[in-house]
Amino acid sequence: MKKFIAVFIISMVFSSGVKAENSFDFVLENTKYEDVLEGVLDIDIPAKVNLSTVSSNKELKEWTVMFYSNAKDRLRASQLSQLFEMKKIGSTDKVNVVAEAGMPIKYNDSSKFTTTFRMAMGDGADHQYIDEQRTKFLKSDYGEYIDYSHLEPFKTDIVGQSKNEDMGDWRNIADFTKWAKTNYPAKRYVFIMFGHGEGFLDQKKNIPAKGISMDAETGNYVTLPEFSMLMEETGKVDALVMHSCLMQMAEVSYQVKDYADVIVGSGELMWAIGYDFKKMLEVLNSEPHISNEELGKLLANSYVERANFRGGHASVIKTSKFPVFIDKLNDWIDATMSVDHGYSIVNGINDVIRFDVFGIAYSSSPAMARALSISGDLYDFVDIVSKNLPQNTPKEKFAHQKGQELMDYISNELIYAYAYQGKSFAGYDFSRAHGLAIHIPPVSMRFGTLEGFENNSETLYWDLPFAKETKWGVFLKWIYKRK
Numbered sequence: 392m393k394k395f396i397a398v399f400i401i402s403m404v405f406s407s408g409v410k411a412e413n414s415f416d417f418v419l420e421n422t423k424y425e426d427v428l429e430g431v432l433d434i435d436i437p438a439k440v441n442l443s444t445v446s447s448n449k450e451l452k453e454w455t456v457m458f459y460s461n462a463k464d465r466l467r468a469s470q471l472s473q474l475f476e477m478k479k480i481g482s483t484d485k486v487n488v489v490a491e492a493g494m495p496i497k498y499n500d501s502s503k504f505t506t507t508f509r510m511a512m513g514d515g516a517d518h519q520y521i522d523e524q525r526t527k528f529l530k531s532d533y534g535e536y537i538d539y540s541h542l543e544p545f546k547t548d549i550v551g552q553s554k555n556e557d558m559g560d561w562r563n564i565a566d567f568t569k570w571a572k573t574n575y576p577a578k579r580y581v582f583i584m585f586g587h588g589e590g591f592l593d594q595k596k597n598i599p600a601k602g603i604s605m606d607a608e609t610g611n612y613v614t615l616p617e618f619s620m621l622m623e624e625t626g627k628v629d630a631l632v633m634h635s636c637l638m639q640m641a642e643v644s645y646q647v648k649d650y651a652d653v654i655v656g657s658g659e660l661m662w663a664i665g666y667d668f669k670k671m672l673e674v675l676n677s678e679p680h681i682s683n684e685e686l687g688k689l690l691a692n693s694y695v696e697r698a699n700f701r702g703g704h705a706s707v708i709k710t711s712k713f714p715v716f717i718d719k720l721n722d723w724i725d726a727t728m729s730v731d732h733g734y735s736i737v738n739g740i741n742d743v744i745r746f747d748v749f750g751i752a753y754s755s756s757p758a759m760a761r762a763l764s765i766s767g768d769l770y771d772f773v774d775i776v777s778k779n780l781p782q783n784t785p786k787e788k789f790a791h792q793k794g795q796e797l798m799d800y801i802s803n804e805l806i807y808a809y810a811y812q813g814k815s816f817a818g819y820d821f822s823r824a825h826g827l828a829i830h831i832p833p834v835s836m837r838f839g840t841l842e843g844f845e846n847n848s849e850t851l852y853w854d855l856p857f858a859k860e861t862k863w864g865v866f867l868k869w870i871y872k873r874k
Contacts, residue, residue, distance in 0.1 A: 453679035455487040455577035456672070457568055457628075461558040461586035461604045467494045467537055468529065469663035470585060473634075474510075475525040478544050480672035481515035485679050487575035488512040488672065491567040493558045497536040505608060507558060508542070509551040509567065511575065516544055558586075559604055559611030565624035572626065580628040581675075581686070582651070583668070588635025590658075590748055590766055591615065591642035591830055591857075593850035603635065614850050615646050622650035629653070629683045632690060636660045637748055639706055641769060641829040645857040648710040653687040653807065657694070657705045658766065658828030659746045659815050666705075667693035684709060688808035695810040702813020706826025712805040717861050719797045723773065724862040726790035727780075728869055735779035736870060741834055742775050743767035744823045747816035757818040762835045764817060765844075770801045770825035801825055829863070832870055 458477065462470035470492055482488045493507040521544060528541045542549075556563060568582065586604045593614040603613035613621060622631075631647065633639070633656035644654050655666075670693055674681060681689075687707035694705045727736075745764035752760040777794035781787050802809075802825050811821035830852065845851055858864030 452487055452575075452577045453485045454579050454581065454675050455489065455571060455575050456581045456583065456668075456675070457571045458488070458490040458492075458583045458585065458668075459564055459567055459604070460490065460492040462492065462494055466586060466663070469665065470494060471528060471537065471541065472525060473585065473665060473668055474545065475521050475528075476667075476669040477672060478512060478516050478548075479518050479521050479669050480676070481512045483515075483676050486672060486675050487571075487577055489571045489575050491564075493556065495536045496539050496542075498539045503536050505555050507553045507556040508545070508549050509570075510545060510548040511550050512545075512548045520544070555608065557609045557611050559609055559613060561613045561617040561621040562624075564604065564613070565621050568621075568625040579683075581630045581632060581671075582625065582628040583632040583634060585634040585665075587612075588633060588638040588661075590637035590640045590828070591852065591855065592748065592765070592844075593848055595847055595849050603638070615643065615855060616850060618643070619646050619856075622647045625650065627651070630655060630686055630690075632656070632666065632687075634661065634665045637746060637766065637828070639708070639826065639828055640766065641827055641863070642852075642855050642857040644708050644710070644827075645713065645861075646855070648713050651710055652683045654708040654710060655687045655690050655705065656708075657703065658768065658824070658826070659704060659821075660750060661694075662698050662701055662703055664697045665694060666690045667697060684807040688810075691808050691810040695812050698812060700813070702815075702821065704809070704811035704815075704821045704824060704826070706809045707807040708827070709805060709807050712800075716800055716805045719793070719800050721862045723790070723793040723797045724866045726786070726793040727776065728866065730780065730784075730786050730790045732780055732787070735776045738779040739772045739776040740832055740870075743772040743831055744815060744819040744821075745817045745831075746828055750816075752816040752818075757816065760817040761819075763833050765830055765833050766828045767831040768824035769827045769829040770798050771823050772829070772831055773798055798825075801827060830867065832867065 456477075458473070460470045460473070471494070474490060474492060477488055477490070480486075480488070488511075490510040490512070491507060492510070493505060495503065496506045497503050524541070524544050528537075531538065531541070558564075564584075572580070584604060588603055596610060596612065603615075603618055622628075627650055629652050631651035631654045633654070635656070637658060637660065639654070639656035639658040644656075647654070667690070671686070671690060674686070674689060684707060691705035691707055695703050744767055745761050746766045746768075747760040748764055748766045749760070751763060773794050777791050777798075780791055780794075782791050806826040809824070809826035811824065814820050815824075852858055852867075853864055855864075858867070
């Protein structure tokens with residue numbers, strides 16, 4: 392039976408039909424352009440700001456915003472919309488805005504190929520003009536390729552371009568970030584990664600996947616070990632913003648905790664409308680000394696506001712809190728394993744709020760998404776385990792105490808801000824979550840094996856630093872009954 396379940400899950404999870412076309416990570420193409428514009432266009436268009444043109448020099452500004460966008464697939468419309476938003480503000484005497492964006496282009500001579508554009512935005516453009524250009528684009532039949540004419544607002548911003556570049560190669564991303572820091576230095580940095588994400592799961596690169604910055608042409612993407620190398624090459628940033636699905640996981644954030652003060656992201660599939668980067672740029676200019684935490688909070692709140700009736704959540708992780716968080720996590724694991732109360736663990740697995748890692752809710756059902764999910768909210772899991780754990784013995788009371796200490800630290804220290812509205816794709820109320828997802832064994836194989844996943848993984852879970860350097864790996868092996 393266990394073997395059957397494992398094979399069934401793998402066939403569901405790693406089939407190109409489910410993952411490539413029906414995951415609805417970013418659902419922009421499943422909405423009308425009027426729906427996309429709702430909440431994006433300004434009702435009251437502010438007057439144009441007189442901004443200085445950015446130039447490649449050593450002048451130290453307050454901020455540099457680095458936007459890396461890999462959208463050779465259905466994300467192309469959302470990507471261009473985000474660039475339009477940032478162009479409204481552009482670079483100023485306080486903020487540099489630089490971008491690298493890959494997209495399929497149809498040129499004036501009818502030739503078609505994917506181009507990676509490197510941009511250093513100059514002055515902000517007239518807001519009404521940008522809105523008109525974006526509406527024109529979203530109304531157009533852009534199909535598989537974007538007409539080159541839609542890049543007209545950026546014609547003076549493009550400082551380089553390359554044909555068919557592998558945007559899933561971490562070294563190419565590092566080349567961009569190092570170029571940005573060298574040529575557009577600042578006191579503080581925001582690094583935004585736009586594209587697909589798949590949490591801790593690194594599928595084999597010869598399997599259709601949507602890992603970090605997946606390149607739809609090459610099939611390449613950034614694995615978690617490569618993510619660490621990318622951030623090491625990039626150097627420290629003040630805010631790492633993941634405009635990608637499922638990335639706000641303990642395993643992911645732990646991988647790059649030394650390279651960012653705050654990490655902004657979502658543990659669930661994200662909507663294409665994303666964060667409000669125009670508002671972010673306005674605030675960076677009006678309040679350049681804003682704290683990293685408050686900047687992260689602004690972005691998290693903006694995503695939930697824009698998700699509107701669709702529902703969504705995002706959080707801000709303070710990486711400086713990781714050492715104490717890990718201590719408290721390890722203490723709770725030791726105490727819980729010492730009690731060895733299987734019923735409470737089973738209830739945690741069965742009832743924890745789940746996230747739709749494989750995009751199954753739309754292709755099948757929320758119930759199937761819940762059954763096969765391998766990601767849940769850590770706080771909620773600890774809370775359920777604790778509530779189902781008796782408190783009759785000193786060991787049980789101690790485990791309950793350690794659970795409460797861990798939950799308090801997550802909600803009061805590690806997670807600076809948690810914004811939410813509505814329900815997860817798997818049908819859970821986001822109010823139960825607290826902003827940090829983690830691998831929790833799926834309901835359908837809670838005491839099974841992981842061979843099925845491991846055979847299709849580029850990176851073994853047990854090789855991740857989070858699994859090796861904390862006791863969560865030991866805890867999972869205990870649950871999976873592995874040595």
